[in-house]
Amino acid sequence: MTTSPTRTDAPTRREQILKEAARLFAERGFHGVGVDEIGAAVGISGPGLYRHFPGKDAMLAELLVGISERLLDGGRLRVAESDGDPRAVLGSLIDGHIDFALDDRPLITLHDRELDRLKDEDRKRVRQLQRQYVELWVTVVRELYPRAGEPEARAAVHAVFGLLNSTPHLGGAPLDRTGMERLLRGLADGAFGALGD
Amino acid sequence: MTTSPTRTDAPTRREQILKEAARLFAERGFHGVGVDEIGAAVGISGPGLYRHFPGKDAMLAELLVGISERLLDGGRLRVAESDGDPRAVLGSLIDGHIDFALDDRPLITLHDRELDRLKDEDRKRVRQLQRQYVELWVTVVRELYPRAGEPEARAAVHAVFGLLNSTPHLGGAPLDRTGMERLLRGLADGAFGALGD
DNA sequence: GGCATACGTTAACGGTCATTAACAGCACTC
């Protein structure tokens, strides 16, 4: 495998670029950021980026495909690791998503904001990954709350995503990390609990 | 007063433009839409828009200021009309926000997505209106759940906004209007309920 | 009828910006 979890080596130039591009895209939108700016953020100048990426679109594509894959992989892992208790599985999915939202705010922002700027092929791929991730949640939610219909469960999952992904909208950080984790977990549990009537 | 509630007269050209611009901005982002496209959407051609607005920025500004004012005014009205029971007031605020989110999806999308494209003056005004609207909610939430600290209440309000504003992310409409209203109301109540411990 | 005002049109201007061209240093091999 490549290097995913808890690496200690220095980030490659490609990775620097992706990180800064994500931040800038999230701040000002894909069209609102110029390649010169992205270059400047990593200490090289505009066209130098083309030694690492075929174009600006490719950066966005890699970011969105990457985040979607990581979300889905993480979700699948948590479901597979579980003992089958739906309550525990859903809790684990929520915690995983919270970690993600708190660790990678810019990516979370991009995820539902810039999808339409992708080439057809990439957009299809991202949407497919997103769909599978949602399906993971819907399945567990319906096991835990059998009285909820499928459309209700699906809409509820989307709504809770909106809830969990709200952190970028908070200006400062009035709450510390663990406080925010606990709060979001409670809110999400409470929201899903409403499906039990 | 002008004409706000349940009008029967035909929409003016200005209003047509604003509506189509909102839709297009929400779909492809402010920078992703050209003035020619907006013009075409209302049957005139690009520069014709300049008979109605001083520029593209002005359209976005009017949209964002308008939505923020309507949200705040609606919220204030509901608080003022109430008998003071925090539970009823919060329920009324939630219902009002849901109506808004379901009626004006494009505006909801723009509201937290394109704020940075505004001139300093307009952005300040919108942010101030948003802040006051949040304050309305936080006050009620803290009355209803005194055990919650202020940062928790504030973050919870933002999170519930994310929950309620999630409807644009649902592709089709697997749930009918009243079903969606009821679901969102339940989810929001459940989420806030978590503040009671 | 004369004329102002409102509302369009098409053509041109000017700036921004992604991308490409042309060129250069640097490391590392054979």
Add this chain to the structure above:
DNA sequence: GAGTGCTGTTAATGACCGTTAACGTATGCC
């Protein structure tokens, strides 16, 4: 030490796009 990728640079290109100019037409008012 010539050769070859790798990674930069600056300058040019070409498209797109917001905005303005210059010009038409209908409506309604004196």
